[in-house]
Amino acid sequence: MIYADNAATTPVSACAAKAVSECMQSTCGNPSSLHSAGQRAAQLLFEARQIFANCLNCLPREIYFTSCGSESDNQAIISAAAAGKKRNKPHIISTAVEHHAVLHTLEKLKAQGFDVQLLEPGTNGAVTAQQVADAVRSDTCLVTVMYANNEIGTINPIADIGAACREKGVPFHTDAVQAAGHIPIDVRADNIDMLSLSAHKFYGPKGAGVLFARKGTALESLIIGGAQESGKRAGTQNVPAIVGAAQAFKESCEQMQTAAQHDTALRDKLIEGLSKIPHSALNGDRLDRLPGNVSFCFEDVDGESLLLLLDEKGICASSGSACSSGSMEPSHVLLAVGRSRETAQGALRLSLGRYNTPQETDIIIQTVTQTVDYLRSFSQSWNDKLRSKKPFLL
Secondary structure (H helix, E strand, O other), X not given: OEEOEOOOOOOOOHHHHHHHXXXXXXXXXXXXXXXXXXXXXXXHHHHHHHHHHHXXXXXXXXXXXXXXXXXXXXXXXHXXXXXXXXOOOOEEXXXXXXXXXXXXXXXXXXXXXXXXXXXXXXXXXXXXXXXXXXXXXXXXXXXXXXXXXXXXXXXXXXXXXXXHHHHHOOOEEEEOOOOOOOOOOOOOOOOOOEEEEEHHHOOOOOOOEEEEEOOOOOOOOOOOOOOHHHHOOOOOOXXXXXXXXXXXXXXXXXXXXXXXXXXXXXXXXXXXXXXXXXXXXEOOOOOOEXXXXXXXXXXXXOHHHHHHHHHHOOEEOEOOOHHHOXXXXXXXXXXXXXXXXXXXXXXXXXXXXXXXXXXXXXXXXXXXXXXXXXXXXXXXXXXXXXXXXXXOOO
């Protein structure tokens, strides 16, 4: 099997798996308990918080543990909206290509009376700092722009956007779930007020997420109960998953440069090979994209059929976000960057990671090329275009 769906979830690294296992076997205490077993668990939480703080360049007390990136996104946005409501500032700025964890939260807030403005990206999938600055109003309570897109890999100019928000005095949140552990992030240098990440995107276990919230940021609790996480996230912490997440993040940050070189080389080789397929198109920015992300549209190819046939041949891929798989609707991201509904139905996302090899990349190129040709052979639309009865779209 060739696993090429790392953007959906990465395999758990050996160091993370070891940390989780050792913690489960040696630490049974509740970190809120005063006895020695509880305090040992509390110490592990503190050490994990310190690791994330060191890697992100923030204070340990600015790190809050959650269950996933979606929860972190929800808490950040809902908290900023609540603060804005108190100050009669109902305007929120985001983009049309955000993850559904952001977009669906904004839809809920819009139904509650908030004025949500979604900026349209360029054809490369990115928005500019000038777009953000021009959109800010006196009643803006939040700007939330993803660090890098989960479907097409485009990286936004986060430092510039953060600087624009800081100059305007507007809180800035970024969904960094796809970026964290893969490209350098410095919340101070980037002027980020809140940031979301999830462990299973950088070789950590599922069920562990992080919300960075700058000191002084007012957070609303989504889960009511005990006083865990400084009273901002009730519920006994998942200590083994958090410990594993911290070790995975530390390892990813330490190996980032080497891993990025490896992933980028495979990515560029894959892009070069798939670009030779007639009437195909790369989605997202050619260069300013995540190291392992490759997203293509193939004209007159059904994306679901392509995925199923690739799976039969031992290649795990996706058509976009795993969170929306099963939906027959074309990707909102691809539509936002100008792909037609017909073209967007033929999308394929291949996301590579540290365990992929150049040999696997060769197999992917050959298999995708053959499978696209096979599917097109059954397409009346494709045959009509070959006979010049219809125009090509790509």
